[in-house]
Every structure is written in C-alpha cells, then in structure tokens.
Amino acid sequence: MADFRCFTMPWTKTKVFPHAFLSPPVESPTFNSASYVLFDNVMWTATSGQINKWRRNTLNVGSTDMEHMALSKVTFIYNFSTAVVPKPLDWADTTIVSGYWFLDNPDPEWFPPPSLVEWMAKARVDEKPIVYIGFGSITVPNSRSVTERIVKAVIKSGVRAIISKGWSSRMSKNHATEKEVEFPPECYPLDKVPHE
Incomplete structure (x- = not known):
C-alpha cells in the first residue's frame, strides 16, 4: 500500500447520505453522491497550491491534479464505529471502517471533577440518560x-448532557466580548476531557 487516508467522519462518495458538511440532509441518492464530488473539488481548489508546492519542493516530484491522484483508489480508513455509521454498500473494499482508536498511554492523572461525579449520580437517580456533546x-x-x-435541544429531549466546548469558544470571532452561556441543571459544561 503506497499511501492511505484516515479521517474521523465519512468523506467517501456514497448514495446513502450526503457529505457531512451539508446540512440538513437531502433524501436524494443522486444529490448525495454529487455532494462528495463537489466537496472534493472545493477542497482541491483550496489546497492544490500547497500540495503541489510541497510535492515540488520537498518530494522533488511534479505537480499533480485530482485525476492523477485517483483518490477513489486510495485506501481510506475511518476511525468510527459501524454501529454509529454503518458502512454503505456502495463503498469499495478499499474503504475501511476500523472502529474507534484509543491512545496506548491514556492520562492516568485525570479524574473527573467531584461536581461532575455528583451531577452524573443525580442524573442516574432521576433516571435520565446522560449524553456527551x-x-x-x-x-x-x-x-x-x-x-x-444545544441547551434547548437537551431540555426538549429530556436527557442530561455533558457539554464539552473544546476549541469552539476560544475560536469564536466574538470570544472576547461574548458572555458565557448560563447552563441549566440539565447540562454540565466541561472545558476539556480525555476521551480514552
């Protein structure tokens, strides 16, 4: 295998569902398939200059284009579960859904904050499902x-949610001036958490 690609969400053309960047989904096999071609072309247009510069200057090989890269023939490995996204029947054998990947050496020093443990215990007593967002x-x-x-959806669905913001709040255009969201008891905000 000369090379392979890996990704965390479906990026391989299928008639079953549209590209993940499209929302809301459209119930059309033709549209679904075309959406991947569209995004492949958009991504190539945005990155081809950098890729070809790297090929010429670092690898000492010529420039390329999408046709010569033959991305549909390159093995693509996805690190999600088929229980979450079943492998579409129109994906080739070169498209592999491997299941989730985990670190060999998780952080043994991390423990959930006591307030999170208490919050989860209360959700269990209340017999409310806990979801992670x-x-x-x-x-x-x-x-x-x-x-x-998200908070409105959590309340409407009757669940309890741990909401981990990750980079989203730090990279917002209005981060410096935005007020923090006040979370109701149904939600537990968490800045970061290891996923092992």
Missing part, C-alpha cells in the same frame, strides 16, 4: 448561539 477541534463562528440551541 463535544465540539473537539471544530470551531463555530457563533459558539454562544450554537450552545444555546
């Missing part, structure tokens, strides 16, 4: 608005 490294332009919508 995390932004990871994804940034959003208006994190306050997104967080407020």
Whole structure:
C-alpha cells in the first residue's frame, strides 16, 4: 500500500447520505453522491497550491491534479464505529471502517471533577440518560448561539448532557466580548476531557 487516508467522519462518495458538511440532509441518492464530488473539488481548489508546492519542493516530484491522484483508489480508513455509521454498500473494499482508536498511554492523572461525579449520580437517580456533546477541534463562528440551541435541544429531549466546548469558544470571532452561556441543571459544561 503506497499511501492511505484516515479521517474521523465519512468523506467517501456514497448514495446513502450526503457529505457531512451539508446540512440538513437531502433524501436524494443522486444529490448525495454529487455532494462528495463537489466537496472534493472545493477542497482541491483550496489546497492544490500547497500540495503541489510541497510535492515540488520537498518530494522533488511534479505537480499533480485530482485525476492523477485517483483518490477513489486510495485506501481510506475511518476511525468510527459501524454501529454509529454503518458502512454503505456502495463503498469499495478499499474503504475501511476500523472502529474507534484509543491512545496506548491514556492520562492516568485525570479524574473527573467531584461536581461532575455528583451531577452524573443525580442524573442516574432521576433516571435520565446522560449524553456527551463535544465540539473537539471544530470551531463555530457563533459558539454562544450554537450552545444555546444545544441547551434547548437537551431540555426538549429530556436527557442530561455533558457539554464539552473544546476549541469552539476560544475560536469564536466574538470570544472576547461574548458572555458565557448560563447552563441549566440539565447540562454540565466541561472545558476539556480525555476521551480514552
């Protein structure tokens, strides 16, 4: 295998669902398939200059284009579970859903804050499901608005949610001036948490 690609969300063309960057989903196999072609072209247009500069200056090989890269023939490994995203039947054998990846050496020093342990115990006593909502490294332009919508959805669904903001609040355009969202008892805000 000369090379392979890895990613955390579906990026391989399928008729089953549209590209993850499209919202809301559209119930059209033709549209779904075309959405991947669109985003591959957008990404190539945005990154081809850097890629070809690296190829010429670092690898000492010529420039390339999407056709010659033949991305559909490159092995693609996804680190999510088929229980979360079942592998579409129209994905080739070169598209592998491996399941989640974990660190070999998780941080043994991390323990949940006592307030989180208490919050979870109360949710269990109340017989409310606990869900985790995390932004990871994804940034959003208006994190306050997104967080407020998440809080409303949590309350409406009758669950309890640990909300880990990750980088989203730090990278917001209005981070310096935005007021923090006041979380109701149904939500537990957490700045970061190891995922092992």
